[in-house]
Amino acid sequence: MPISVSDQQQKQTSKSKKPKPSEVPDVHHSETTTTVNSNQSESETKPSEQKSDENETNTLTIDGNTFNTQQLMQILAGMGLTSQSSKATRRPKSVENFCYILEKNLSISNDEQQMLRGLINLGFTFDDINSEESIAFLKKVVNEKIILILSKTSMENLSKPIQDEPYLYGIYIIDSSENNSFDSKFYRGSFSNMNNLCEQLKNDLLSFTYDLTNISSVSADYTGMSTLTYVQALKDIILETDEKQDLKKEMINFCREEYVDNIIQLEFIDEFEKNFQPSDAVEWYLRTETFLYKMMTRAFRELDPDILFKLRYFIQHLHGQFKSSVDMTVYRTVRIRKEVFKKMKNNQGGLLSFNEFLLVNKNQSRITPSPINQESKLVHFEIILGANVIRHDISNEILLTVGTIFRIDKIETNDKETFKVQRP
Template sequence: MDTKNTKPTASASNLSSLTINKSLLSLSTTAPSSSDCNVAAASTLMQRSTVLPRPIPRIMQNFILVWLDANIDETKEDFKRLLEHLRHVVASITTFTDAEECFKFLNEIKKEKIFMIVSTELGRQVASELQTIPQLESIYVFCDNISFHEEWTKTIPNVNGVYTDIKTICQALEIDREQCDRAMISISLNGLDPLFMYTQLLKEALLEIEDDDKIDIKALVDYCREQDDIPEDQITQVEREYRNHTPVWWYTAETFIGPMLNRGLRQMDVDIILKMGFFMRQLHNHISELHCEQQDSVPEKFQVFRGQGLSMEDFENIKKNETGLMSFNNFLSTSRNHKTSLENFARPATKNLNSVGILFIMNIDTNICAKSSTSFAEVSQVGYHQKQEEEILFTTHT
């Protein structure tokens, strides 16, 4: 039930080189194995059920959380309390007691990443088959005895860990959610890419519209309340406090704002783009203002870094496009801190067999930037994570 890297590569406009760090490439050509009895048990379990596929709710985030447990009982107070904890991280949680119904649902997920909580009994039976789900990002095994289940979970690459309480699962989910949002950006490798052109034209049109904060914020808030996967406390925060903070602060804050905007641009979701058009416009203008203010203090040439995961398909396309143009269609967060980008974002992405850990090394020439329409700004003083990440934020279509 739905409970709500390594030759320089020229980039577009102002990025004069890009290095993909191949040392981070972690691949496996052998599918994870499981014992014959586990596979047989899973097959038997799935043959017992003949259920219709459950409809997929409209998803505004970059991921979906699924919980598979044969003993789920949503009428029990203990279970309600567990769901309440999880909803502080993920508003929409889809629960299943039947493995076949769950697999049918998972196979319908094509664009979002899947985070999955499994009980030890069902988890052990279906874990090997879960590896066939390309969108599966992480599995969290929920049990009463860690030592008893750690051994078999080591054979399953996507298992994030074995947990005995929901709070530690929530902490792991917070980290994985940030990784997921960072990886889910739109990259164009061809100046004639339709998505690049359409979003660029849309951006230019949106920049010409005048704001009416009161109307625009209300429209966004009302729209978000109609969705299933946006936490109500975050919606209320935007409703009450939007004018108290800058657009850069909201974009970098731990709310739905940044991920939802980038999802809209990545998916060319017109509903999201129109509802967030005022924020996109204000964020672009804020970056441009900061860019002008910081011009005298920025070195003529400098490096920034971005660590993230990329799908195998995107990674292969980048390799084929060596010396070609490359554009990030979203607002792009980078850092001057090499270690932060490498250790906190690129390396962790290698744990997933379906992705490649990438460290983008971007050489910025401000003389080239001055001739382009792309602005960037140092936002560590005005962003949510003040003084922590040495963050340089680029506007869209960099």
């Protein structure tokens, strides 16, 4: 069930969780291309001996010293390697990229609510979307992208502060007439029922998620290395083998807790628990409708050590499916914030890292269907992979492992800007 606004304080008190280490990049739109190159082999992470402690279940031994996740993150913070922390007081913490806001007056059945939760796990209901309480609540949502589901009347009276909300990503209307038209860049359509709305929302969420790619860049003189160093350190910690803990059980329990009462995702979790084999890791990751893809894209985008540590059983098996191959050029088109684009453009000759598992294409035909506005740039990456760059081949696409680092080799500006990047 979605959470009523009046229930938030009680819900937060009953289930306290740590704040996020970084904010998800805000994405909106314009046009550009980039080329990336890669020649050095992927360094292998050597497993270290694991020490167990009855009072600290999440521990790793590095260079003879045993740490839990909180201690490791404190060490990284002391080195100046943590990403931006969220200062806003959080509502119930989500493990996905999106949350939905549902108008309470809409007639939604339990089955329809479950259908919606299968797409977006965290939801809230509002009596009046334009109330001061509602606006104040929305301003505290800093780590999720907001999806509004409203009546035609509420849309017609939607206040400017809500339409200017930086984390708003889409507005969907439930109305008997599907021929409505509204002057809003966030308006995605009117639907006579929740089934039709969810069908459109499913496609839009995939497109939105594709556009949320987390990219870091460093200048040619290597200033600003903290984020890249943080990502590499976090990756090394996650990939440390752990022989003495049941990582699968730990992960399954965590996922069931996060998706409690979510019938659709709990069925996926049961399926994973019963049937998963390491050789299936890539196939599971590419099932974009499941809890794994939703949690993984969120966790890497936020660089959230808590979620990533809980998912390390799957991440280790997914990483284990990568291997070196032949030289080739691949492509990826994304929308990025203008400030990120400007930094990348100023860092020609420097380094660039995609801070997640990255799906790229063997041809240049891939287009991004999200609507364009003035808040972001459409950038095309031309990525030169050396033979030793580990990857997983999937038909016409290639999956690259998290934190693969490239050098920004060339920037071409035309109707769409292109970055050419390669392995340093």
